[in-house]
Amino acid sequence: MMTLLANTMNSRSGGYITRRLHVPQGVWSQGGAKLTNVPEKVRVVEVLCSALEEMQQSSVEFFGAGSVCSGLALGIGSVGRKEAEAWVSKLDEFSSICDSVVANFGKKLGVGEGFVSKKSGVTSWGGKLTRQFDKFTNGKNLDSPAAYVAGLGRLFAHAQLLDEHSKALLSQSVAPIYTAFPADLRTAAEVKLKRASEFFASVVLTFVIRDLAQLLDKYAKKCEKWLAE
Structure with missing residues (x-):
């Protein structure tokens, strides 16, 4: 789904996200749509x-720069318990960030109810996460829908790393x-990857699909007005 959504943003002709629903690229860049909590x-x-960028670097460091699915990664022969533990630790760190x-x-976003477990260590991540928010959003126009859509495009691309490892x-x-x-450690990695998948499905895609529905509704009304004129 994230790949299909990214295609609607990147392709000039838009793209299909279901067999019946085509999303034009212009849906994402139209003015006048008031999304909430941007x-x-x-x-x-x-x-x-x-x-996810940090995880990509770790994946290359531990397993090589090739495809982990095809078995063509350069570092396969050197994967041992040390590398496995380090990778599971990175997956665990990402789970804590998601929590x-x-x-x-x-x-506030109306997502993720029941997702966070009591033993997730959320408190210990609170300060670090706040610092990250300040670091990566400093000087940016956080109210900009364009910044939001551009960020989604990057996020969907980066998330394919998790898809590759899951496969x-x-x-x-x-x-x-x-x-x-x-x-x-293989079992631990499987649990963490499945949880990451659940996070994107129940949290990220939930608010993105809601926003897309609102954008499509606005776009359809504009099209009706253009036809009437």
């Missing part, structure tokens, strides 16, 4: 992009990188 959404998107996002912004681990034929993982 500053909070910009903050959330910026921090998630930063976290903190929901704890700090979920209520490598959860496919019937497990990718070589994950077959090298000790069984306990």
Whole structure:
């Protein structure tokens, strides 16, 4: 779904997100649509992009620069318990960031109810997350819908890293990188990747699809006006 949404933003002709629903590119850039809580959404998107960029660097460091799904990554032969533990630690760190996002912004954005577990360590991440929000949004126009849409495009692209690792681990034929993982760490990685998937489905895509529905409604009304004229 994130790949399909990104395509509607990047392709001049827009794209289909279902067999029946085509979203023109202009839907995302139209003026006059008043989306709610845009500053909070910009903050959330910026921090998630930063976290995923760090994970991308770690993935390259631990497993090589190639595809983890195809088995063509350059570092496969050197994957051992140390690398596996380090990667699971990065996944755990990302889970904590997701929990903190929901704890700090979920209520205002109307998303993520019941997502955060009591043992997630949200409190310990609160200060760090606040500093990240300040760092990555300093000097930016947080009320700008254009900044929000541009951020979503980056986020959807970065999130494909998690999709790639999920496919490598959860496919019937497990990718070589994950077959090298000790069984306990492979299970831990699977749990964290599934939780990341749940976060994007129940939190990020929830508020994005709501906004898209509002944008489509505004765009349809404009089209009706143009036809009437």
